Amino acid sequence: MRITRPSTIRTIRRVRGTAAPVVLASCVALALAGCTGADTGPAAPDASPASSASEPASEPAAVAASAGGDWSATAAQVAPSVVSISVRTSQGGGAGSGVIIDEQGHVVTNHHVIAGATEGGQILVTLADERVFEASVLGSDQASDLAVLEIADAPADLTPIEVADSDELVVGEPVMAVGNPLGLSGTVTTGIVSALDRPVTAGSAEPSASGAQEPVVTNAIQTSAAINPGNSGGALVDANGQLVGINSSIAALGPESGNIGIGFAITSRQMRSVVDQILETGTVQHAYLGVGVGDVIVEVDGAQRWAAGVANVAPDGPAAQADLQEGDGILAIDDEAVDSALSLIAQIRERPVGTEVTLDIVRDGEAQEVTVTLAARP
CATH class of the missing domain: 2.30.42.10 (PDZ domain)
Structure with a gap:
């Protein structure tokens, strides 16, 4: 017997920011029968994956063994790997966060952060030390809501983030979100892994290159670490300062509400798969x-x-x-x-x-x- 499950309608938003500071009331929201959604708000710099997006790092540089551990050391470790992203187009602008994944200047962010710049426009990447560089889209995949940028004339002193295996996460484990919510650069927030394997569909479907509607569906990490507009594309890290997810969306009570303690991140497992394909071929197969x-x-x-x-x-x-x-x-x-x-x-x-x-x-x-x-x- 086939029974349709009653759906819970929630307002869900992505967490991209706008180029200029805005209040949450201006955020775009969408009511969906799912667990994620779309947001607009100012940019957020974030941490990034390891120097190779395909291999997790073996030695953590800092340890915050529990929620009461030394998160200041974790924040200091992750900060150099976090960037803010500003997108300028003829229709306006947007902002978000990104994560440095290697010394060649590749940065992971969300597709929805840079989508407006794929047909013209300027992308600026600001490092934690305030240096600003132009960047281009190396590859983008709307189905996973992930994109890879390439910093032009990348400096030699970039600090790629270390990447952990998100499959090793457990519910209740402490985590930290790093970004620039609402234009407040260098913001870190802590919480726990609230749930794993949370199926999330975020925002409205966009036409793919073939013209078909391409909904964003992810097997997300749910976290209580505060994620707000501007955090999109930023890092969710474990107590060792290693990347476990890319912050992408939040659940909200309405179009004017901000963080309510339910945020979502794309797993490092999926991030590595998509990024490796983009770096190798420029395209992504699913x-x-x-x-x-x-x-x-x-x-x-x-x-x-x-x-x-x-x-x-x-x-x-x-x-x-x-x-x-x-x-x-x-x-x-x-x-x-x-x-x-x-x-x-x-x-x-x-x-x-x-x-x-x-x-x-x-x-x-x-x-x-x-x-x-x-x-x-x-």
């Missing part, structure tokens, strides 16, 4: 399962559970090759729970093309496992 799904309730071992229900299977796609069938209910992927269609989409998008995954499914009341190799989305 994983594809090849099913249409909806929210359903299935019965497992005498109990009812929410699942992602398979509504249809694309011919010759990965799911068809693995013999997934219409009516199957997907409960988990690689032992990570799936309780909705959005949850499954977020989990798939976080994984690289070619990944072999194990799906826990229910078919005709019987639990079983199916192994699928994810292909590149057509």
Whole structure:
């Protein structure tokens, strides 16, 4: 039996800033049945990924063992890796944050921070020591809301951030957000990891290069560290000062409200996958399962559970090759729970093309496992 899950309508906003200081009332907001959204407000400099976006650092430079640890040392460690981003176009301007990922001058930020500059306009990157450089968009991916900038004539003394494995995070772990919310440069806020694998859809869908609507869906880290307009593209770091996520959006009670203690960050796992592809090829491929799904309730071992229900299977796609069938209910992927269609989409998008995954499914009341190799989305 297929049951549609009642949706909770929240106002969600991205956290890009505007070029000039604004009040929260001017922020763009969107009511969505999801957990993220769009915001506008002043810029935010932030920390960045390690000198190689593909390999986590092995030795932390600073340790703040708990929420009561030495966060001042963590802030000092991360600050040089944080930049603020200012975008100037003929239609106006915007601002946000970015993270230095290598010594060659590559900076990670959110796609929505620089989207207005992709067809002309100027991007300025301001380092923590106030030096200002022009930058260009090396590559951008609206589906993951990530972009890579390249600083022109990058100085030799850049400080890339160290990158941790976001898969090692646990709920309750202390974290710090670094950025420039509402134009207040060098701001750091602390909190905890409130939830993991939080499926989030942020903002409205934008047309992709092919003209198709491309919704932003991420398998996000939820945090209580205060994130406000201007934090977009900034760093979420662990107690060792290592990057675990890219701050991207907040939940809000209305178009005029600010932080309410629910912020979201794109995982370093997904960031590394997208950034590596941009640096290598300039484009990004996304994983594809090849099913249409909806929210359903299935019965497992005498109990009812929410699942992602398979509504249809694309011919010759990965799911068809693995013999997934219409009516199957997907409960988990690689032992990570799936309780909705959005949850499954977020989990798939976080994984690289070619990944072999194990799906826990229910078919005709019987639990079983199916192994699928994810292909590149057509």
